[in-house]
Amino acid sequence: MNSLQLYPYQELVADHILSGKSVILQAPTGSGKTIASLLPFLHARRNLNSDAFPQKCIYSVPMRVLANQFHTEYSKIIRKYGWQDSLRVERQTGDQPDDPKMEGDLVFTTIDQTLSSFLNIPYSLGPRSANLNAGAVLASYLVFDELHLYDPDVMLPTALEMLRILRSTTPFVVMTATFSSKMLNQLADYLNAIVVPGSEEDRQKMMNIGSQVGKNRRFFPVESSLTSDAVLGDKAKGRRIICICNTVARAQNLYLSLKARLDDMNDCETQICLLHSSFYKKDRDNKEQWIAEQFGLGQDEYDGPELILIATQVIEVGLDVTCDVIHTELAPAASILQRAGRCARRAGEKGEVYIYLPRNDEGEPDYTPYFLRNQPHNTARGKELCERTWQALKMEKFSGQHMDFGREQALIDEAHTAIDQEIFGELEGAQSRRLEEMLQTMGAQDRGAVPELIRKAVSRYIFVHSDPNNDGELRRNPWHYDGFTRSRGMVAAAFNSLEKIVDGDTPWIMQSAYSISEQTKRDEEAPSRQPAEYRWVSVRDNAEAAKSLVLAVHPSVAQYSAELGFRFATTGLSIDQHVAPVRPKGGESTSYSYRRETFTDHVEGLLRAYRAPRGGVKQERFVISLADEVDFVARRLEERMRFPPGTLDRMLRILFVCHDLGKLNSDWQQWAHEWQRQVGKFYGDADMSVPTDYMAAHTDFEPTAEQKLLQRKMRKRPNHAGESAVAAIRLLEDFCADCEALLRAAMSSIARHHHPSTDSYQSFAGHLAAGKAVQDALEVVGFSPALAERVDLTIDGREPLSRMLVRFDARHLDEVLLYFLFVRTLRLADQRSQSK
Numbered sequence: 138m139n140s141l142q143l144y145p146y147q148e149l150v151a152d153h154i155l156s157g158k159s160v161i162l163q164a165p166t167g168s169g170k171t172i173a174s175l176l177p178f179l180h181a182r183r184n185l186n187s188d189a190f191p192q193k194c195i196y197s198v199p200m201r202v203l204a205n206q207f208h209t210e211y212s213k214i215i216r217k218y219g220w221q222d223s224l225r226v227e228r229q230t231g232d233q234p235d236d237p238k239m240e241g242d243l244v245f246t247t248i249d250q251t252l253s254s255f256l257n258i259p260y261s262l263g264p265r266s267a268n269l270n271a272g273a274v275l276a277s278y279l280v281f282d283e284l285h286l287y288d289p290d291v292m293l294p295t296a297l298e299m300l301r302i303l304r305s306t307t308p309f310v311v312m313t314a315t316f317s318s319k320m321l322n323q324l325a326d327y328l329n330a331i332v333v334p335g336s337e338e339d340r341q342k343m344m345n346i347g348s349q350v351g352k353n354r355r356f357f358p359v360e361s362s363l364t365s366d367a368v369l370g371d372k373a374k375g376r377r378i379i380c381i382c383n384t385v386a387r388a389q390n391l392y393l394s395l396k397a398r399l400d401d402m403n404d405c406e407t408q409i410c411l412l413h414s415s416f417y418k419k420d421r422d423n424k425e426q427w428i429a430e431q432f433g434l435g436q437d438e439y440d441g442p443e444l445i446l447i448a449t450q451v452i453e454v455g456l457d458v459t460c461d462v463i464h465t466e467l468a469p470a471a472s473i474l475q476r477a478g479r480c481a482r483r484a485g486e487k488g489e490v491y492i493y494l495p496r497n498d499e500g501e502p503d504y505t506p507y508f509l510r511n512q513p514h515n516t517a518r519g520k521e522l523c524e525r526t527w528q529a530l531k532m533e534k535f536s537g538q539h540m541d542f543g544r545e546q547a548l549i550d551e552a553h554t555a556i557d558q559e560i561f562g563e564l565e566g567a568q569s570r571r572l573e574e575m576l577q578t579m580g581a582q583d584r585g586a587v588p589e590l591i592r593k594a595v596s597r598y599i600f601v602h603s604d605p606n607n608d609g610e611l612r613r614n615p616w617h618y619d620g621f622t623r624s625r626g627m628v629a630a631a632f633n634s635l636e637k638i639v640d641g642d643t644p645w646i647m648q649s650a651y652s653i654s655e656q657t658k659r660d661e662e663a664p665s666r667q668p669a670e671y672r673w674v675s676v677r678d679n680a681e682a683a684k685s686l687v688l689a690v691h692p693s694v695a696q697y698s699a700e701l702g703f704r705f706a707t708t709g710l711s712i713d714q715h716v717a718p719v720r721p722k723g724g725e726s727t728s729y730s731y732r733r734e735t736f737t738d739h740v741e742g743l744l745r746a747y748r749a750p751r752g753g754v755k756q757e758r759f760v761i762s763l764a765d766e767v768d769f770v771a772r773r774l775e776e777r778m779r780f781p782p783g784t785l786d787r788m789l790r791i792l793f794v795c796h797d798l799g800k801l802n803s804d805w806q807q808w809a810h811e812w813q814r815q816v817g818k819f820y821g822d823a824d825m826s827v828p829t830d831y832m833a834a835h836t837d838f839e840p841t842a843e844q845k846l847l848q849r850k851m852r853k854r855p856n857h858a859g860e861s862a863v864a865a866i867r868l869l870e871d872f873c874a875d876c877e878a879l880l881r882a883a884m885s886s887i888a889r890h891h892h893p894s895t896d897s898y899q900s901f902a903g904h905l906a907a908g909k910a911v912q913d914a915l916e917v918v919g920f921s922p923a924l925a926e927r928v929d930l931t932i933d934g935r936e937p938l939s940r941m942l943v944r945f946d947a948r949h950l951d952e953v954l955l956y957f958l959f960v961r962t963l964r965l966a967d968q969r970s971q972s973k
Contacts, residue, residue: 144346147173150333151180154278154308155190159300159330161321162312165542166478168347171207174280174310178243181278182224187768191308192761193277194243197251199286201230202425203454204245208233211243225761229261232418232720237261238965239273242761248287248296251279252591255299257579257893267582268893272961274299275954276770279309283454285316285471289518289560291593297327297564298571302950304329306773314478315471317550320557327565344542351485353539354477356492358530363466363493365394368445369402377432377444379458381465381476383495384505385413385449389701392447406442413449415621415703417718423699425456432458435483452479459483463490469507469522470529470552474545490540492530509626518556526552572947579953580945582893596622597682600717601697602689605648605673610719612671615650615687618717621703628688629679634707635694643693643710645675649685692716731838731971733813733827736797739834740914742970743793747962763962763969770958778878778951785958788883790918791872792963794911795865796887797834799857799898801907801930808854809833815851819844832910835971859898859938862888866941868927882955885943890963896939903930 181190227241254270459482481488507519600620692714912922
């Protein structure tokens with residue numbers, strides 16, 4: 138880092154992180170917060186061993202657009218410095234699911250993805266793999282950006298409780314431009330972290346760094362609503378103007394009004410653009426590219442035509458743009474400052490920010506979406522924040538004044554302190570309850586907990602389609618086509634409006650997906666998951682529309698254009714009916730190929746996958762070794778639990794031997810040998826049978842329809858995961874001594890290395906050649922073959938397995954963390970061992 142020109146606060150952040158402290162960072166927009174948070178990780182990857190700092194970083198943001206922007210920016214930076222061969226930069230979002238198992242070195246993702254992964258309900262993976270990603274969160278350096286945008290009732294408490302759980306094992310940086318001073322200090326105590334800047338002197342220094350130098354940006358409150366007259370009356374003051382509305386509908390209406398006024402004025406020079414969340418990805422990417430090109434240059438560099446950008450909250454964070462004037466509707470102070478960060482963003486620039494008080498048809502203040510009249514209890518804080526912000530903006534010390542970093546913090550303190558204190562009081566009061574809810578969700582893999590733990594207002598997914606029931610893709614996957622999200626209230630209101638305009642030529646307004654597939658009994662041996670099946674049923678009323686998670690909208694009642702985006706055709710039926718594009722592919726593969734290998738060869742494959750880096754999808758990219766991924770957190774856990782150094786590495790190597798002991802069952806081997814006698818017919822009638830003493834861990838298999846049919850005709854293979862855990866218990870007890878937490882974590886990792894809910898097993902008798910296979914496997918991972926005597930290869934099935942597994946409650950957090958670490962490492966080593 139010595140070769141880089143760093144601001145003092147960036148050096149301070151790096152010093153704290155690399156010395157083992159976590160940080161809460163508050164810095165003004167455009168001052169290099171992202172660089173400050175990533176420098177310690179990049180320095181560690183180049184200069185420190187894996188036991189000194191995590192070799193992975195998960196960077197969490199509140200919005201998908203941010204994750205995509207950061208991924209693009211830092212992929213270029215990594216290549217610029219020649220790290221593309223040793224650092225894999227990935228993104229994992231709903232619309233770009235590139236790294237569902239979070240295997241990259243630097244993963245840009247949304248906070249929803251991170252929280253769901255830690256809670257054992259990962260959005261990116263199916264139920265069979267629910268326990269795979271929590272260990273990635275545990276083992277990474279964590280960065281949380283724009284913390285002030287997290288829902289204070291649901292998402293924020295869960296994120297902070299996760300950090301409390303991880304504070305002694307996992308270093309993190311929490312970043313925000315807009316929290317009250319008192320809230321920052323309370324969070325630091327709550328999380329055992331350090332606030333940067335930590336003093337008024339340090340805060341004053343931030344007013345004179347980077348983009349803050351010579352800047353002058355003034356705020357002006359305006360009592361009226363934001364209109365095209367207000368924007369065009371001010372147009373001469375700035376060549377580039379940004380207008381920000383609080384709802385998509387108001388942004389669309391303002392765009393149309395401005396466009397009409399410019400036409401009336403015969404103004405063919407001014408360029409106008411609309412950006413919001415209801416564009417398809419291709420159109421949105423094109424708009425963001427145009428915005429970056431036109432608004433990315435500094436004020437003294439731009440010499441093009443006059444520009445007007447109309448946007449919603451999507452522009453609040455992430456976009457590195459600047460303008461001369463911002464016209465924005467009122468929002469909480471934190472959001473106002475984020476929006477203002479797009480005005481006079483560069484050093485030495487001057488700008489003006491006009492804040493308008495939106496009103497409804499009755500002339501009353503309209504705080505949508507921060508306050509919804511049909512949900513007054515749930516959004517009361519939003520209304521109070523807007524009112525406090527409005528009153529503060531009218532104060533002499535803010536109105537018309539240059540808003541430097543110090544005055545911005547004063548505005549935040551004025552508007553947010555009371556609410557922040559209320560939020561923090563509730564946070565502390567409900568801490569133990571929140572922890573138990575999180576642990577119960579982990580144990581049950583309960584995806585129904587999302588509204589209580591991740592995002593309260595679960596949006597409804599809508600897309601345009603003319604006949605869902607006759608589309609094979611939609612019968613298997615209701616989210617196959619690209620679409621948009623809307624709140625329940627917006628969906629219900631749209632249905633009511635659409636009912637009034639439809640005619641006999643419109644067969645239906647909306648259709649909802651219902652699952653019709655029966656839940657089959659879990660089969661851990663199945664090479665693929667049973668696909669779901671859906672049927673689509675017409676929605677009868679607005680209440681039913683609001684309850685449906687995914688909705689197809691008939692093309693006659695929807696409109697879309699690359700200029701305006703998606704709209705319900707509430708003023709008349711649509712003539713130009715469009716087809717929704719297919720969503721990006723991602724998530725788990727549904728089928729796997731296997732090649733024949735012995736029990737001992739398979740264990741050796743796991744050890745190799747654990748210790749060696751693995752080539753990525755492209756040959757120039759790597760996935761770090763699992764040993765390097767877990768090294769730092771393993772050492773932290775050993776220190777925390779007072780284990781001798783190397784304890785967890787030794788346990789993982791024992792798990793590699795023990796995880797498939799159940800396959801040494803005579804019945805399992807009989808099935809495998811019978812399959813090998815028959816599978817040759819698919820390979821030119823080759824003889825692919827194996828000797829009687831061949832202890833198979835995998836058989837030859839390709840997921841073709843013919844091979845799947847043959848397997849269905851054969852008797853079902855016995856399950857082996859729970860059986861393996863019970864067979865290993867005496868050997869594991871020897872390694873764990875008297876540590877029950879370590880034993881339960883190990884047992885659970887073996888039992889649940891195919892499915893996170895396994896809690897039972899069947900009796901079995903080991904094959905005559907099983908003992909020799911165990912001896913050879915132990916020797917492969919560096920242990921004495923004599924330990925095979927501690928493995929039980931004949932099990933009567935009478936001891937309940939569930940009593941031996943990890944306990945998801947607050948008294949047993951250590952065993953939960955150990956389980957997360959073990960099961961991820963075991964499952965990924967198991968999968969990678971068969972990589973071709």
